[in-house]
Amino acid sequence: MLTTSAPLATAIKARHIHLQFGNKLILNDLNLDIYQGQVTALLGPNGTGKSSLLKILSGEQSLSKKPKLTNNDQEPTLHYFGKAQQDWDKSQLAKQLGMLPQQSTLTFPFLAKEVVELGGIPLSLNNHDLKQTTQKTMATVGISDLSERSYPSLSGGEKQRVHLARVLTQLSSAADNCIFMLDEPTSALDLAHQHRTLSLAKTMADNGATVIIVLHDLNLTAQYADRILLLNQGEIIADGTPWETLTPKNISQVYGYPTFIQPHPTYGFPVVYPV
Incomplete structure (x- = not known):
């Protein structure tokens, strides 16, 4: 969890991540660190940039320079385990970074x-x-x-x-010592296999792996994620534990729908109910 007393090692350091297609802004100058030993979930409505961000973090999508507005605009950078993306030998990085696409x-x-x-x-x-x-x-x-x-x-x-x-x-x-990225890994799975897949990802993170998952289901996210990045319109609206990010205010702002939250009666993670 983010509240652990021991500092977490940074697996990915991303700075000034920007993506724009024509006049449509997908990601707006994002800065984030992804830590080892956690499941980090990217959550948000359709078209908000979750999969695009994952593709950039994986190296599948090239870093995009922000349209120059001033001389102070900074170049996008991406580091894995403290080494710049461009300095990695591709064959070595392929042994440490894996991406499970949507399809x-x-x-x-x-x-x-x-x-x-x-x-x-x-x-x-x-x-x-x-x-x-x-x-x-x-x-x-x-x-x-x-x-x-x-x-x-x-x-x-x-x-x-x-x-x-x-x-x-x-x-x-x-x-x-790996980075495991999953883009909507439960989209085609039945209930049992959804939980088995996310449980496997959680076990890997508990053992030290860096896991990043794009999900749509708020309750699955709440159950398995240590940290949630809640995105909307190319911005990170909230960043924290499930209890910190999945609030009625945040959900209403991002999804435009009222909810109420209760703790799971056994495990204590937040359960989201539509009003």
Whole structure:
């Protein structure tokens, strides 16, 4: 939690993050630090820049310079574990930073296990070690039974879990010194697999990994996030624990809908109810 007495190590340091498409401002000069050992959730309404911010933090989207208004405007910068993004060897960074996208356009008739094995490309594993690693990650995600299935024949939720195992394979050599980004990882999952996926992400963070998740469900976010960045119209409206960010005032401001909040009767995280 943010209230821990021990200082948290900074995994990502982002400064002056700006994104604009034509006249539409997506992200407006954001400055943020993301810490190891936490689940940081990006929350906000559709079109508010959550996925765009995640793509910038992952390096998928290039840093964009702010249109120059004055000579004092500063350049955008991004650091991973204290090293500037451009100074990283790409093959080494691929072992420590993994991104689970919302969806994949993969259409080749691979078996599910072969898709998971794609995560081993940066690792230079021999065939035996690669198979052992992928078997382990597939078991962790609970998809061992899908191993010999054709990937195109899988349901949307099954494909999402296959790619989760693929990214875990990619990060397998980094232990807990990794950055794991997930863009709406529960969108195609049923109730049980939603919680299993987020529980896995939470366990990784508890063991020292840096986890960043884009979510839409306020109550799932409240249950699993240590820290929530609440975005609206390219700005960070609130930044803090679930209790600090998920207030009726903040939710009304961002979503335009009244709510009331009560603590979960067993676990104490805030539960959001629409009025």
